[in-house]
Amino acid sequence: MKQMCVFLTLLLVCTCSGTDGEMSRADAEPKPETLSYSIVRSFPHAPASFTQGLVYKDGFLYEGTGQKGQSELRKIDPANGRIMEQVKLPRDIFGEGITILDDKIYQLTWTSLKGFVYDPASLKLLRTFTFPLPIEGWGLTTDGKDLIWSDGSSTLYFIQPDTMKVKKRLTVTLQGRPIASINELEYIDGQIFANVWQTESIVRIDAQSGRINGLLDLSALTPSVYKGHADYVLNGIAYNPQNGHLIITGKMWPHFHEISIGGRTSK
Numbered sequence: 677m678k679q680m681c682v683f684l685t686l687l688l689v690c691t692c693s694g695t696d697g698e699m700s701r702a703d704a705e706p707k708p709e710t711l712s713y714s715i716v717r718s719f720p721h722a723p724a725s726f727t728q729g730l731v732y733k734d735g736f737l738y739e740g741t742g743q744k745g746q747s748e749l750r751k752i753d754p755a756n757g758r759i760m761e762q763v764k765l766p767r768d769i770f771g772e773g774i775t776i777l778d779d780k781i782y783q784l785t786w787t788s789l790k791g792f793v794y795d796p797a798s799l800k801l802l803r804t805f806t807f808p809l810p811i812e813g814w815g816l817t818t819d820g821k822d823l824i825w826s827d828g829s830s831t832l833y834f835i836q837p838d839t840m841k842v843k844k845r846l847t848v849t850l851q852g853r854p855i856a857s858i859n860e861l862e863y864i865d866g867q868i869f870a871n872v873w874q875t876e877s878i879v880r881i882d883a884q885s886g887r888i889n890g891l892l893d894l895s896a897l898t899p900s901v902y903k904g905h906a907d908y909v910l911n912g913i914a915y916n917p918q919n920g921h922l923i924i925t926g927k928m929w930p931h932f933h934e935i936s937i938g939g940r941t942s943k
C-alpha cells in the first residue's frame with residue numbers, strides 16, 4: 677500500500693485498487709464480515725497515556741505505554757480506570773505491546789531489540805529477553821502457547837516464549853493482498869483482533885490463514901480533537917472472557933470503552 681487508509685471504506689478501496697492479477701486474488705476470497713458494536717460503558721483513561729499494549733486478566737486491566745522517557749507498565753482497576761501499580765521503563769526505551777502468558781507479563785520495546793518479563797501481581801521485573809530477530813516490536817498477544825508478535829509489517833511472528841525460537845510467520849491479507857502496519861493485537865478463540873496503525877478500524881484475522889475475515893469501524897469513537905491526528909490514533913484491544921466484551925482505547929484518548937461485538941450489520 678502506497679499510503680495509509682484512514683477509514684474502513686478507504687481500506688477496502690485500497691485493497692481493490694490493484695492490478696488485474698491482484699483483483700483476481702481479491703475476487704477469489706470472500707469479503708470480510710462487517711462487524712457491529714455497542715458501547716457497554718466508558719471509563720477514564722489516564723491522561724497522557726500513549727497506549728501501545730492492552731490486556732485484561734483475572735479482573736485487572738494492564739496497559740503498556742510508549743514514548744522515550746514516558747514508557748510504563750500499568751495495572752489498572754477496570755471498574756474506574758484507576759492506576760493501581762505502575763513501573764517506569766528506562767528513559768531510553770520506547771515501550772510497545774504487552775501480553776500475559778503462563779502468569780507472566782511480556783512487554784516489547786520498539787527498536788531496542790529487547791523485552792521485559794514481569795510478575796502480574798506485583799509488576800516486579802523478573803527478567804529481560806533479546807529479540808530473536810532484528811525486527812521492531814509493535815503488538816503482542818498469545819494463543820496460550822506462543823507469543824504472537826507484530827513488527828509494523830504485514831507479518832505476524834509466532835514465537836516460543838522460553839527459547840524465543842520463531843516457530844511460524846503468518847502474512848495478514850485482505851482479499852488476497854498483504855495489509856501492513858498491523859499493530860496492537862488480541863487473540864480470541866482462533867481469531868486475532870488487530871489495530872492497523874493510522875486507521876480507525878480493527879481487523880479480525882484468522883489465526884491459521886492470516887486472512888482478514890472481519891472489519892470493525894470504530895471511527896465514531898475517535899475524540900473529535902484527535903480526528904486526522906497522526907499520533908493519537910485508535911490503539912489498544914483487551915478481551916474479558918467472562919463477559920465476552922472488548923475494552924478498547926487510543927493513544928492519549930481520555931476514555932476506555934467496553935464494547936460488545938455483533939455480527940454482520942444489515943445492508
Ligand SMILES: [Ca+2]
Binds near residue numbers: 730860861913914
Ligand atoms: Ca491486546
